[in-house]
Amino acid sequence: MSLLRKEHSVLPGFGLSLGFTLAYLGLIVLVPLSAAFLKTAGMSWAEFVAAVASPRVMAAYRLSFFASLAAASVNAFFGLIVAWVLVRYAFPGKRIVDALVDLPFALPTAVAGIALTAIYAKNGWLGQVLEPHGVKIAFTELGVFVALTFIGLPFVVRTLQPVLEELQPELEEAAASLGANRWQTITRVLLPELFPALLTGFALSFARALGEYGSVVFISGNMPLRTEIVPLLIITKLEQYDYRGATAIAVVMLTASFGLLLLINLIQKWSRRHHRV
Numbered sequence: 001m002s003l004l005r006k007e008h009s010v011l012p013g014f015g016l017s018l019g020f021t022l023a024y025l026g027l028i029v030l031v032p033l034s035a036a037f038l039k040t041a042g043m044s045w046a047e048f049v050a051a052v053a054s055p056r057v058m059a060a061y062r063l064s065f066f067a068s069l070a071a072a073s074v075n076a077f078f079g080l081i082v083a084w085v086l087v088r089y090a091f092p093g094k095r096i097v098d099a100l101v102d103l104p105f106a107l108p109t110a111v112a113g114i115a116l117t118a119i120y121a122k123n124g125w126l127g128q129v130l131e132p133h134g135v136k137i138a139f140t141e142l143g144v145f146v147a148l149t150f151i152g153l154p155f156v157v158r159t160l161q162p163v164l165e166e167l168q169p170e171l172e173e174a175a176a177s178l179g180a181n182r183w184q185t186i187t188r189v190l191l192p193e194l195f196p197a198l199l200t201g202f203a204l205s206f207a208r209a210l211g212e213y214g215s216v217v218f219i220s221g222n223m224p225l226r227t228e229i230v231p232l233l234i235i236t237k238l239e240q241y242d243y244r245g246a247t248a249i250a251v252v253m254l255t256a257s258f259g260l261l262l263l264i265n266l267i268q269k270w271s272r273r274h275h276r277v
Helices: 014-041 045-052 055-088 094-101 109-120 127-133 141-166 169-177 182-210 214-219 230-239 243-276
Strands: none
Touching (some): 014 243, 055 141, 169 182, 182 243, 230 243
């Protein structure tokens, strides 16, 4: 009979560190989320459906998910370009541009919402130029998209920058020396290396946009069935003391967000495995 030997880690304290990690995550993450599910469990199925499937709630779902998806997609494209320029090129004012990327991180969301509204309103700097041409941004669905794009860009840029810094230019030169044109170098050399990080940045930007409140509440106008987002609807129900209705909507958002993030992680895992093969 073979004797089983326990292999010890080179780094000590694994048990204590793991216990602290699980306890902290349970206290900070699992307990609050479980409370939402427990609150909703007291509702009957008919009450739950009535709370989460009314026309007003469904309109808020559509706006929040589609605007967040569109904003994250735009940020994934332009964030890749911004990260590429910041890593690969040297130009005057580069440090200032790099610092501006983090501005949505540091700026309070309410300040961002007020600033965007002031710029895109009918009498704003850009609004007074765009509205005569039929482009209205403030207090429309387009305004929600603009706000979500503004707050989500840093997630893509900061996720891609470390990967681009480790990606040596010699790879591109080697591909060119072997006869690859620029498009082939991008699609067969660069994108496979950047895709997992790009997908992570997209997921972070999408998740942030989905839960954003402060920067959207000012520029959206908060019109039911038109420009009302889900976080605002939850706040409205809480102010009306409809705690069950608010938690029911929150549970739907939580489940949908978890499912989408799980799908993105599975795609990311598949892309890594496919790239290794």
